[in-house]
Amino acid sequence: MTDTPQRTRPLRVLAAMSGGVDSAVAAARAAEAGHDVTGVHLALSANPQSFRTGARGCCTIEDSRDARRAADVIGIPFYVWDLADRFREDVVEDFVAEYEAGRTPNPCLRCNEKIKFAALLDKALALGFDAVCTGHYAQVVLAQDGTRELHRASDMAKDQSYVLGVLDERQLAHAMFPLGDTVTTKDEIRAEAERRGLAVAKKPDSHDICFIADGDTQGFLARRLGKAEGDIVDESGTKLGTHEGAYGFTIGQRKGLRIGTPAADGKPRYVLDISPVDNTVTVGPAAALDVTALTAVKPRWCGTAPTAPATYTAQLRAHGGETEVTAAPVDGELRVTFTEPVRGVAPGQAIVLYDGTRVVGSATIASTTRAPAAAV
Incomplete structure (x- = not known):
């Protein structure tokens, strides 16, 4: 059973509107469901012109204007909130520091953890909102014991639960993902946006890092680190x-x-x-890339933390597949052993554990163990 934070009454919902088609359709669906929706665009750069334009973005003046136009069409109030300082400190500076330390971070995951479901959610709750709505493809499911679980989207091709694996049970209780329980292609989402009169229907997607304007990560790091x-x-x-x-x-x-x-x-x-x-x-x-085990730190659990070793599937990158693992919490860390060796595992990446479609939790990879014959 897919569940918004509750179904017994209309909710006061703060819809995070990036300026892209997904968040616009999500806000429209929330309003159509009878909720009291307010749109908000997050200003994440003190110099928006320096951020990427012409894409699904979440940071530019162009994106802010697109979000405002979408809110006007939906017929909901709209505001712009300045979270540039938090974004710079918690996402951009973290990104640079991780690369400087030889690790490979995921800034979208960090943004969800620190900005959309921490700074934004906290402010929303303080203002009396019940939930934050985003255009992510994932599901919040009400378990039999009354707790809420994070599950993969119905459409695995668009599933984004990996970058939401940092959300804890409290955050899930106030999260709404209106796109997660429908099996629709992106063309169908765009067609829905067009039917609703949303100008972002034809806005192109982008998988680049929003705060690197030219897409040149190495050049960006060179300018910051020398x-x-x-x-x-x-x-x-x-x-x-x-x-x-x-x-x-x-x-x-x-x-x-x-x-x-x-x-x-x-x-x-x-x-x-x-x-x-x-x-x-x-x-x-x-062959020297084969990894048989890893240790991850800063685990975050989407519900009750496991206390003993168990078998899960794991995802190691946003658009990667699943692999079977045995994982156990040990002294505040997560120890993971792979059933079969895997490649391309880098410190700094997130490992997200799944039990079927349910997200168990995530942690940041700190170190890896290579296959004996390929030890470096």
């Missing part, structure tokens, strides 16, 4: 080349290594390790 030449080495420590900043690499990266000397076996090489301490990037064969 160039720092270091060595690219193989597994034996032999120098193969140089780089201008270890922060410009991620575990599992194949392209852009600019190594002139081919591998002895002629096969591609991948980034195996990033060491910010000595500014060294280690590369090697694909």
